[in-house]
Amino acid sequence: MRINTLLFLAWLVITNPASAQLSRAQFSSLENILGEKSTFSSHMTGFVLFDLDSQRVVYEKNSQLNFIPASTTKLFTLFAAVAILQDSTQTLRYLPAGDTLKIWGAGDPSWKYQDFLQPNFEKIWKNYRVIQFSDANQISPAFGYGWQWDDYYFDYSAERSPLPIYGNLLEVKKVGNRAEVFPSRFQKSIVTTTLPIKELERDFHSNSFSYNPNTFQGRERYIPLLTSGQLTSELAQELTGKIWIYKKEAMPDNTSLFRGAPLFPLLREMMLESDNFIAEQLLWMVSDRLFQTLDTERAIEYVQKTFFFDLPDQPKWVDGSGLSRHNLFTPRSMVVLIDKLYRIVPEDQLNALLPTGGKTGTLKNTFQAAQPYIFAKSGSMSNLYSLAGLVRTKSGKTYAFAFMNSNFLSRPSAIRAEVEKVMATVRDIL
Known part of the structure; x- marks a missing residue:
């Protein structure tokens, strides 16, 4: 070549x-x-x-x-x-510590996103009572270099994170003139406004949302969430039923790697x-x-x-x-x-x-x-x-x-x- x-x-x-x-x-x-x-x-x-x-x-x-x-x-x-990746995703790195499994996300976007084959997480953590999650291995920020700041509430500009869940997106549905969202935990973070906005909009600095019932169209089906290690842990706890603890701990050299999903479907979707x-x-x-x-x-x-x-x-x-x-x-x-x-x-x-x-x-x-x-x-x-x-x-x-x-x-x-x-x-x- x-x-x-x-x-x-x-x-x-x-x-x-x-x-x-x-x-x-x-x-x-x-x-x-x-x-x-x-x-x-x-x-x-x-x-x-x-x-x-x-x-x-x-x-x-x-x-x-x-x-x-x-x-x-x-x-x-x-x-x-x-x-470099060949046929499989890098899903997470893990290290047992008694009844706790320490994990660091490796970037796999598959978990509860689109209709991708789901990583079999259960075989990794089924024997552990507590999952300790760290994002200390994340060097790059959630937004890429040179991204436009005002894209933050469009689904094509979802934030990056080590262990994404739901594609780091909030799903929005119009029910009557109301905005209903999933995960439902964010429903309580929605307020109405008299501003002439046509969609559910997120605050720039937080996962707080607003919409105008009189002008709400509900055409934007997804809105990016403001990501954090704490939010990842909370969402994962709801999904798995296990205790999740967020602790920003450096990743040691002796972790094991879990490659949890086929790569080709992700490449094709991209x-x-x-x-x-x-x-x-x-x-x-x-x-x-x-x-x-x-x-x-x-x-x-x-x-x-x-x-x-x-x-x-x-x-x-x-x-x-x-x-x-x-x-x-x-x-x-x-x-x-x-x-x-x-x-x-x-x-x-x-x-x-x-x-x-x-x-x-x-x-x-x-x-x-x-x-x-x-x-x-x-x-x-x-x-x-x-x-x-x-x-x-x-x-x-x-x-x-x-x-x-x-x-x-x-x-x-x-x-x-x-x-x-x-x-x-x-x-x-x-």
Whole structure:
């Protein structure tokens, strides 16, 4: 892979990459749809198309420029999880102490979240009367670096924690004009207000909630909880019927590791539904696997030095989900990442993990065709839209690509429609 990447860089420097392996007609088609008279001329656009068989770039446009990747960051997280976690989650570390079992969460998000197969905790603590929980192994804060503070009450920005329960979310239901929540212990923390708010809203500093019965719509089904080791212990005690004690005790070196759930369902949910919470917890599990601490920055540093030292451009990678606008990747580095994934993940599994145009995940309603041809991760925020993955052309070949757009004033949906036109052209002419 190092040799391939060096060849990639050398080729970019000494040749005209936009014409390699393309006929004049093919090159003109792409130039017309991506050129000065196209929608893409009014904002920053980077595009690269890479032949996985010949290991050569067949077309590129500004592939050396840095873009905010948004949720395409999850492709980096996917690689890290597959390479380091392999097939199972890191669930918790434990140490017996008489009738007490001391535990430290390792980042597994499965417990009572979605419909994931549940870790068999009972086999770990069934013979112990008391569970002592510590979060002293957590180094990174609950929020990622560069996350927007006012996302704190949206479900896509749930806090990170060592041993999450319910995905660190409060479930909200509208019953008449009332807001009812689960876990029900938080019902007593809800007050009504006369403010013209349409949803149940959480206080920034506490798990206190308010809503206006006259304007309440109940469309936001989940609200992030303010996490803490104490809250984890209280929720776990309710769930297990055992005595839980929260004590912030450093984790010794002689703990045992419990790997409690299969990894693939988590990877699939992260990729298909762009689940930010799972992405963040995956990096924490990577960190636990490597260092026995929950440290996003250290995990990223290790993965970059070990697996991504040969990228064409050093990325600025700061979180697992792409919520941060501090992430910066170039399209040509994204394509090399796709190539790496293509080499280590069987193609049928990779296609199952990547949203499929017109079929699955976040691409279910876009890139529709009689024969699916796009298998890719999208990422969007205000003023930016990216897509990176695999495109299958009518000739039967599969190419890696990265298409990154930023600084546009129109809606992301309008840019996505133009991206669709380009990718359909790629499918048809190659």
